[in-house]
Amino acid sequence: MKSTFTGLAILTALLLSWGLYQALVIAPTEQTMGDVQRIFYYHVPSAWTAFILFFINLIASIVYLANRSSKADALALAAAEVGVVFCTVVLVTGPIWARPVWGIWWTWDLRLTLTLVLWLIYVSYLMLRRFSSGGQTALIAAVLAVFGALDVPLVYFSIWFFRTQHPQPVMGNGGSIDPRMLHALLINWAAFSCFAALVLWSRFRLEVLRRNLEQTQALEELLQPRSSR
Amino acid sequence: MAETAVITVADLVKQFGRFAALRGVSANFAPRRLYALLGDNGAGKTTLLRSLAGLTPPTRGRISVLGTTNLRSICSRIGYMAHPSLLYDEMTGIENLRYFARLYGIEGDRRCRQVIGAVKLDPALSRPVGQYSQGMRQRMSLARALLNDPEILLLDEPFSNVDTASAREMSALLGQMRDGGKTVFVVTHQALLLEAVADEFIWMEAGRIARRTASLEPGEQT
Amino acid sequence: MSLTWVTLAKDLRLEWRSKDSINSMLFFALLVVVIFSFSFDPTAEESRQIAGGLVWVAFLFAAVVALNQTWARELRNHVLDAYRVSPAPANALFLAKAFGNFIFVTVLELLMTPLFIIFYNLRALGPAYQLPLVTVLGTWALVVNGTFFAAISIRTRSREIMLPLLLFPVSIPAVLAMVEATRSILTGDFSARFWLVLLAAYDVVFTIASLFLFESVLHAE
DSSP: OHHHHHHHHHHHHHHHHHHHHIIIIISOOBTTTBGGGGGHHHHHHHHHHHHHHHHHHHHHHHHHHHHOOHHHHHHHHHHHHHHHHHHHHHHHHHHHHHHHHHSOSOOOOHHHHHHHHHHHHHHHHHHHHHHBOSTTHHHHHHHHHHHHHHHHHHHHHHHHHHHHHSOOOOOSOOSOOOHHHHHHHHHHHHHHHHHHHHHHHHHHHHHHHHHHHHHHHHHHHHHSOOOOO | OOOOOSEEEEEEEEEETTEEEEEEEEEEEOSSOEEEEEEOTTSSHHHHHHHHHTSSOOSEEEEEETTBSOGGGGGGGEEEEOSSOOSOTTSBHHHHHHHHHHHTTOOSSHHHHHHHHHTTOOTTOOSBGGGSOHHHHHHHHHHHHHTTOOSEEEEESTTTTOOHHHHHHHHHHHHHHHHTTOEEEEEOSOGGGGTTTOSEEEEEETTEEEEEESSOOTTOOO | OHHHHHHHHHHHHHHHHHOHHHHHHHHHHHHHHHHHHHHOOOOHHHHHHHHHHHHHHHHHHHHHHHHHTTTHHHHGGGHHHHHHHSSOOHHHHHHHHHHHHHHHHHHHHHHHHHHHHHHHTOOOSSOTTHHHHHHHHHHHHHHHHHHHHHHHHTTBSSHHHHHHHHHHHHHHHHHHHHHHHHHHHHHOSSOOHHHHHHHHHHHHHHHHHHHHHHHHHHHOO
């Protein structure tokens, strides 16, 4: 287990470095947008990674609802937390990219808006977990995750139609993409996926350990004679 | 001749986070008895009662009631009463009971009047429950618990803040229920009130059953 | 099923007797309309464009106030335990509460709408008969999830703030649909049909989800 982790960590470091090199040096400068466009190599992979992490959260939540497995719940929590981080990256890099290029901070771009809504849903998920009292936190969080997931297609269609009625600037690279840019994008996506897997794994392990510790402490408390009050 | 136990608890553990309210309770309870559950605050009496009612799922261990571990399936045969009244303050007694009777599929007023009469209250009373005295409220709450004519009655501190006369009446009523074939569990701090009617006194300490006695020894009043 | 109606009747009767929540909510709704009207003072042309948004945001805030007290009576005196201990189906309780909230919020809307029409001199250039349909579908969308999340919020600290925290993100597509549908009908520029279909789909999806999952939430400790 440990060697796999170390291996993944090394791979991640390599891919991230290579991706950085590709993004900043190898990939050509975009004609209209200039060097600012290079943020695209971080903005887009972050978005895909976040969506995948939220998908993992959904699967873990469903598994939890099916068999109340504590590990499934730990994975759901870890995936939600890491997903929110990557989501935040998307929401921050978006305006940074948009402002110099299109002169606006924000646009109700499909990807950006979907990301924002997902971010809101999952922040509310994390708040629910934080504020929940009682032993059924995992259950109601899992229920919320299912509701969030059901919402996503509805969000997608509503924004898509909204944009057909109210044309907005499109954030993105336009139509065709230089193969070197695509190359850089894919490498960075691989790098981000490995990085996300690394962080997810760490967070998951941490959560499982924390629960084991709590269990052990609870068991100790159980076996100790309690002084009557 | 051993009777089949109506309730069996095996190594029941209930933890709230790190706090263990029940630390391995094992017991058999025979039917048609009145059990008094006694002990200090924090001993686990309420948690045990709520576990039997199906309101608190166990962390570990097994509870078997009326032959099954699926407590939801036999919930219509259980009556539960707690220190909060479980009644709507803004409705009258009969209105409250009419509604709760519907939850058990009982229609019409006849049953409601019957149980209200059994706890010696007036079915025609038009005062909302919120204006009752504590004794009346506890009695109405008991009436609610009796609506579905349960085989097992689980009562948590029914005598708390109740005047002595009402408490004695309730105690006698519980004895009658037991005589009529019900199994009654009463959590209370006031063991004396049940001295005449209880079949067994179960003492809990620190999340476990410390001892079970058939009668109160002098000095074992609380 | 009949248990739903019995529960709903009981809730309506109790509300009628105490009348304190409905009164304060009506006043709150009125205040919301007035403040919005002060803050956004558009021309007749502009008002048709933005009225949809204003009205629905106002409805949303008023709805949250109503939704927050959905379970208040059941939590007092722990009445919810009596329900959990009985064999009554959880969904009957959920539907009764959802219908009750629907009636409640509709009453608030019936108060607020004429005021908005007056303050903004609103007149629908599109098919006005679609407006009640938007209102019904939109209100149900808010109420069905609101009732469900109110039940989830019971088991949290900061109960009152938790409800909007959970409700708003998930309601975004529904709110967008309500606002856009209202705008299309008022301006007559577009057909509201897509939004109505989306709202209907939203309602169906989340009603089913709530009915499916409410039992688990109710019996959670």
